[in-house]
Structure formats: C-alpha cells, structure tokens
Amino acid sequence: MSREFLGRPPFFVRQSLVATIDMPELPEVETVVRQLRPQLVGRRLRGIRPYTPGVIRCQAFPKAHLVGATMLDVRRRGKFIRCDLMTGPHRRRRTCDRLTLLVHLGMTGQLTVLDAPSARGRHDHLDLLLNGRDLVRFRDARRFGGWWLLPSQVADSRAPLADLGPEPLEVSRKDFRRLLAGHRQQIKALLLNQRRLAGMGNIYCDESLFAAAIHPQMQSCDIAAPAANGLWRHIRRILRAAVRRRGSTIATFCRPDGGPGEYQDRFKVYGMAGRPCVRCGTTLRRLLVAGRGTTLCPTCQGRP
C-alpha cells in the first residue's frame, strides 16, 4: 500500500475538508484552525463520541453539555485548538453557559470534517457530531493527542492552558530578551518549553536557531542582546512564512482540500544532517539537545 493512500479516509466518503498535518507546531495548528473555523463556527453540536479510553484527558468531561451547544469560535493557543461554545437552551439555566473544548493534536492528530458517518479506522478515536449528518473525526495514530472540556470562564486559568507561556508571534522583543536573560537553560530547551513560549516545536526551533546563527546548547542567559533580538526576529519571520505556506508536511499526504503544507520545501537544517549548509557549505551535524534530534551547522552556529 502506498504511503499516500494510508492517510486517506475511505474513498466513498465525501469529505468537505481534511486538516491533516504531522508534527503539528504553531503554523500547522494555525493552519488547521483557519481551515476548521469557517466550517464550524455557528454550527450546533449533536454530541461527542469518544471511542478510545484516554483520548479525553480531563477527569470531569460533561459530555452531555455539548448536546445542542453552538460553536462560537475556533482559535489557537500555543499548539492547542480552542473551540468556544454556548450550551443549548435546556442547559443554560442550571450550569455555565459557555464551554471551551480544547484539542491537542500531539504528534499525528488529524481532524477531518465528514459529511456522513463512515466506517471507523483503527486510529479513529473520537467523533464530534454536528447538526445534520456531518461530523468532525479525530484520527491519531500515535495517540499523543487529547481533548479537554472546561467552563470558558476558567479555561485560561486551569490545565492544560494555565501554564502556557506567551505566543511567539505576540511576545514583544523586550519581553523575549527578558525571557532569555531570566533563565539559565539551553536555548533550545527554553524554546521547546511551552511554559516559556507556547507553540514552538522541534522543526521551527532548529530552523530559527540556524537562521539566527545560535548554537542550540547556548545558555539562554549568555545570549547577548543583539543575538537575542535576531532570534526574536527570525522566529517571527519563519513562523509567519510557515503559516503563509500552510505549515509543513513531513510524512502524510491528504488531498484534496486540507492539502499538504508547503513549508517543508524551505527547510534549511531540519532533517538535512549530512548535507552541506546553504550558507557556508559545512556538513550539517545532528546531535541530541534537550532529548530531541537537533540539526545544526557547526560553523555558522558556533560552540556555546
């Protein structure tokens, strides 16, 4: 079976949209959100059907409150997809009327809007039922993804959003410099830590550090202000470019519509170990930093 076929829903189901991206970081999640938003906002839910134990991550998940709820907005916070809902009229009097549904795609999470129920595959773990026959199907081969449901009033102050750091595209240059100066930690570990900055993952870390010519093992507090400013600028540039190109697709393809991202064609270091640096020709090296495979140019990104 070809690798292209693996990611596809059964051919007889007409899908109005497929949002499928592996290794979702900020640009990929943003892409999914932008594609889902017009399909979901304003729609009423019939309910939610989890099929796999563990896919729902919060202890109390008032499933029934979703019946008749209306989707008000779909947004992104870090690598989370955040759906804000208003509960149906029969629920409104006895309980909170605003709910927040959170989805984390983990490593391999995919959301597909189907216009009719179809046979579930091995890795389909949850359906969100919409009005009519439509549904949003959650597929996640490695099962690192998960769903949460919280009253909207407390969504930002409780797990899993509570401890998230600022958005890399919103943090000011000054605050970013302060963040780096305030921690004695390898810069790559800091960038990957969602409590420090929410949304960066392995790919965009490596690309940003290469662009800024900073060694991933530099202690963040040892990075001089001009270099920190440069890193801030490159992170913004790269994330924005990746969002414009609808993220990066590494392994799975899913046409039509949600389509693969295109930023993978722009990688300068990620997955390129052994090949020459585009800047100086030195062979790119791979090492382990913060427990993650890391690619860098030993010449451009001088030793810490």
Add this chain to the structure above:
DNA sequence: AAGATTACCTGAAGGC
C-alpha cells in the same frame, strides 16, 4: 533548578 531519562505509542526504515 536545570537537565537527563523514561514512558506513552505506532509506523517507517534499516540491518541481517
């Protein structure tokens, strides 16, 4: 307090 290690999970890829 930083950082190293492990666990979770499965498909892909490489070795023999």
Add this chain to the structure above:
DNA sequence: TGCCTTCAGGTAATCT
C-alpha cells in the same frame, strides 16, 4: 521475505 531494532517526537513524570 521477514523478523528485529531503532528512530521520530509533544508532554509529563521522575530522578540526579
């Protein structure tokens, strides 16, 4: 061909 091992990584927990 097929079995085995290793690797990939977002996050959390645990140890040093």
